[in-house]
Amino acid sequence: MSDFMTLAALAGEEEMCTRCPLYRSATQAVPGEGPRGARVMLVGEQPGDAEDLSGRPFVGSAGRLLDKALAKVHLPRDECFVTNAVKHFKFEPRGKRRLHKRPDAGEIDACRWWLTQERALVQPGLVVAMGATAIRGVLGRSETVARLRGRLIDLDAHAKFLATIHPSFLLRLQEEEDKRREWARFLSDLEVAAEWARAGDGMQMNA
């Protein structure tokens, strides 16, 4: 059960969050986005510069790559609930630029309360954690992507869990061979989610 009646009410409260210091320098909180009742929830790390300015998750370069991957595996983004483990942008000012800084365990754990509220409202049957921050946000403990990735795990009585890399990992790779290999692995992880959504429980998508 969520403390909130609607996703809009939840987003309004997230905007006023002071659970950790990140709200002080971010432009705004970036709530999750997507239909209530989405069968798949995709969890990223935290908003980046573009998301902080627009107020929407995954609209920058990592988001464009995610969109491309979702299209490849035929998992429509607009049928998923897309959110982040941490709702405020953490950065270090460098001249006119704002350089992404990874949220620490305390910030992830403070923000977990919001992720739990989102889950309670949306009630996804599958939660996909992209990267180590998302894994901690969802599971409440640190685990490596390498140990968990690519397989469906029971999260609780109601939902499955799938871990994969964060799409920004792909953007940092330099070598063409590494890019090709890691892109294929990312697609194969997402294919597990897409297949789950198409089969069994997932048949109720949009029901």
Ligand code: URA
């Ligand atoms: N990276 C994330 O983890 N989330 C976003 O919303 C954008 C980039």
